[in-house]
Amino acid sequence: MSGDSRILGLFYLSPYIIGLLVFTALPFAASFYLSFTDYNLMSAPVFTGLDNYWKLFTGDRTFRKSLWVTLVYVFTTVPLKLAFALFIAVILNYKLKFINFFRTAFYVPSILGGSIAIAVMWRYLFADVGIVNMGLATLGIEPVNWFGDPTNALFTITLLRLWQFGSAMVIFLAALQSIDKSLYEAASIDGAGKFATFWHITMPLITPVIFFNLIMQMVQAFQEFNGPYIITQGGPLKSTYLLPLYIYEEAFKRFDMGYASAIAWVLFVIIMVLTLIAFWSSRHWVYYAGDKRS
Amino acid sequence: MADHILTQNLALDQEADRVLKAQRRRQIIGATLRYGVLTVVGLFMLYPLIWLVGASFKPNSEIFAGAGFIPDEATVAGYVQGWQTSTPYTFGRFFWNTFLIVVPKMIGTVISCTAVAYGFARFDFPGKKILFASLIATLLLPNVVTRIPQYLLFRDLGWLDTFLPLWVPSAFAGDAFFVFMLVQFLRAIPRDMEEAARVDGANTWQVLLFIVVPLLTPALISVCLFQFMWTMNDFLGPLIYLSSVDKFPVSLALKLSIDTTEAFEWNRILAMSVLTIMPALIVFFVAQKYFIEGISAGGVKG
Numbered sequence: 001m002s003g004d005s006r007i008l009g010l011f012y013l014s015p016y017i018i019g020l021l022v023f024t025a026l027p028f029a030a031s032f033y034l035s036f037t038d039y040n041l042m043s044a045p046v047f048t049g050l051d052n053y054w055k056l057f058t059g060d061r062t063f064r065k066s067l068w069v070t071l072v073y074v075f076t077t078v079p080l081k082l083a084f085a086l087f088i089a090v091i092l093n094y095k096l097k098f099i100n101f102f103r104t105a106f107y108v109p110s111i112l113g114g115s116i117a118i119a120v121m122w123r124y125l126f127a128d129v130g131i132v133n134m135g136l137a138t139l140g141i142e143p144v145n146w147f148g149d150p151t152n153a154l155f156t157i158t159l160l161r162l163w164q165f166g167s168a169m170v171i172f173l174a175a176l177q178s179i180d181k182s183l184y185e186a187a188s189i190d191g192a193g194k195f196a197t198f199w200h201i202t203m204p205l206i207t208p209v210i211f212f213n214l215i216m217q218m219v220q221a222f223q224e225f226n227g228p229y230i231i232t233q234g235g236p237l238k239s240t241y242l243l244p245l246y247i248y249e250e251a252f253k254r255f256d257m258g259y260a261s262a263i264a265w266v267l268f269v270i271i272m273v274l275t276l277i278a279f280w281s282s283r284h285w286v287y288y289a290g291d292k293r294s
Numbered sequence: 295m296a297d298h299i300l301t302q303n304l305a306l307d308q309e310a311d312r313v314l315k316a317q318r319r320r321q322i323i324g325a326t327l328r329y330g331v332l333t334v335v336g337l338f339m340l341y342p343l344i345w346l347v348g349a350s351f352k353p354n355s356e357i358f359a360g361a362g363f364i365p366d367e368a369t370v371a372g373y374v375q376g377w378q379t380s381t382p383y384t385f386g387r388f389f390w391n392t393f394l395i396v397v398p399k400m401i402g403t404v405i406s407c408t409a410v411a412y413g414f415a416r417f418d419f420p421g422k423k424i425l426f427a428s429l430i431a432t433l434l435l436p437n438v439v440t441r442i443p444q445y446l447l448f449r450d451l452g453w454l455d456t457f458l459p460l461w462v463p464s465a466f467a468g469d470a471f472f473v474f475m476l477v478q479f480l481r482a483i484p485r486d487m488e489e490a491a492r493v494d495g496a497n498t499w500q501v502l503l504f505i506v507v508p509l510l511t512p513a514l515i516s517v518c519l520f521q522f523m524w525t526m527n528d529f530l531g532p533l534i535y536l537s538s539v540d541k542f543p544v545s546l547a548l549k550l551s552i553d554t555t556e557a558f559e560w561n562r563i564l565a566m567s568v569l570t571i572m573p574a575l576i577v578f579f580v581a582q583k584y585f586i587e588g589i590s591a592g593g594v595k596g
Binding site: 010011013019022030091092096103116121244252264 | 329335340349361410418419420428434435436440441442444462463466498523526530533563568570574575
């Protein structure tokens with residue numbers, strides 16, 4: 001069976017191996033090469049060494065702004081979203097009635113959230129005369145200029161992401177529900193309070209899921225495009241001009257493929273470094289029950 | 295003496311009663327707080343969508359006139375005019391294009407991901423560990439890095455302005471998430487039946503088709519549903535690869551109608567927004583069990 005199995009295994013994997021080479025590995029390498037070239041689609045790429053990177057880090061104020069905005073966006077959105085998703089999952093984990101109703105209601109925005117239609121809706125909700133400002137007015141709060149003011153615009157985009165906390169919440173909830181109830185009984189017999197139980201039993205047991213959600217949400221947040229593209233077009237004053245928007249415009253509006261590749265690589269390296277930090281640090285804070293993972 | 299014991303018992307009873315009452319009161323307060331939080335959050339989650347649907351039936355003059363969602367003068371003008379669009383095509387055409395993108399992509403995904411997951415979960419071969427590691431790496435690899443060379447590749451193949459760039463990578467198990475999810479499902483399924491069938495002389499693809507696929511059906515439904523949603527919502531892919539309006543899916547068509555009519559015809563935009571999210575919403579409500587299971591399996595068991 002074993003010789004047979006080798007060939008068969010590779011046979012079943014062949015679509016993946018071909019796809020990996022043609023659509024991932026090759027483009028990945030090509031992208032790295034292109035980032036050192038000047039390529040405008042009209043003539044062949046010209047190797048220019050570190051010129052693109054030199055220009056990015058010394059002369060390009062748009063890049064610096066865009067990088068800063070992206071980091072602010074990711075570092076506010078991801079922790080807020082995870083904390084909120086966990087908070088709601090913990091509440092839902094009490095034996096409540098209508099839990100299915102609430103879970104569905106909270107999950108629907110995640111299903112639709114990435115769509116253009118929802119980004120359009122966000123523009124109407126947060127318009128100067130939209131219902132958000134109407135709601136604030138009934139509380140006696142002055143209308144807020146959600147999109148026109150550079151300090152608010154990024155926050156409005158962040159809110160759209162937070163509104164989609166449901167998918168992370170569903171994962172947290174499943175993890176909470178899978179915790180062995182006898183652990184809680186033991187803790188309660190030992191006289192542990194609610195907070196101590198949560199901190200010393202629940203939290204360690206769900207750290208693998210926190211870790212998973214953290215990585216996935218971070219990688220996604222760094223690539224946010226639809227929201228800012230539709231809602232603010234990166235403005236005002238580039239205050240929502242996330243790096244994916246900059247890359248898109250350099251590559252597919254100005255056809256500066258080499259420069260766009262260099263920006264993409266900076267973004268990639270940032271994501272990779274943060275992911276590696278997360279993986280490296282995980283041995284100190286992620287707890288795997290029984291440690292039987294393969 | 296007896297009196298003394300009696301009063302002591304009474305005091306104990308009263309004390310126990312008091313503790314129980316306090317406990318019950320705490321429970322009621324706790325439950326009220328929890329339901330309160332859930333209801334408020336639920337309102338923030340759902341009211342925007344309810345408002346969107348209501349506002350799409352309002353005349354333009356009414357849309358920004360109040361925060362309520364029920365139109366004073368309900369009208370379907372937004373739907374009728376929005377459907378016509380400012381292009382030579384109706385939204386019917388754009389829905390048809392979306393369908394043409396989604397269905398082949400879904401089929402290619404299911405077939406390729408099932409085969410690959412089967413290979414990973416049931417066979418041993420040299421390089422398996424590295425290949426599985428590459429799967430995880432692809433899962434984390436930001437598309438933004440590979441997008442430009444992929445575009446150049448499809449340009450050289452002459453595939454620009456066709457649906458091929460949107461279909462083909464998925465047919466080669468390009469969505470690592472699904473392979474990963476199916477491997478997790480397969481690992482949880484016992485191999486007894488497959489081994490019995492092998493002893494009876496079935497070959498591996500018969501085992502895959504007649505034993506594994508039926509057992510995997512719920513997971514495959516999850517895969518289809520997620521791919522359906524993601525492709526419906528996908529905007530950047532079509533934006534890069536499709537340039538002719540007659541090939542636009544609804545996401546691009548909606549962006550086009552914003553650019554051409556938003557300054558004044560708000561209800562058309564809102565009406566078409568409602569229509570474009572309807573398929574996803576209906577599918578979700580019909581099959582939400584599979585979504586919750588799929589996302590939980592992919593996340594928790596990982």
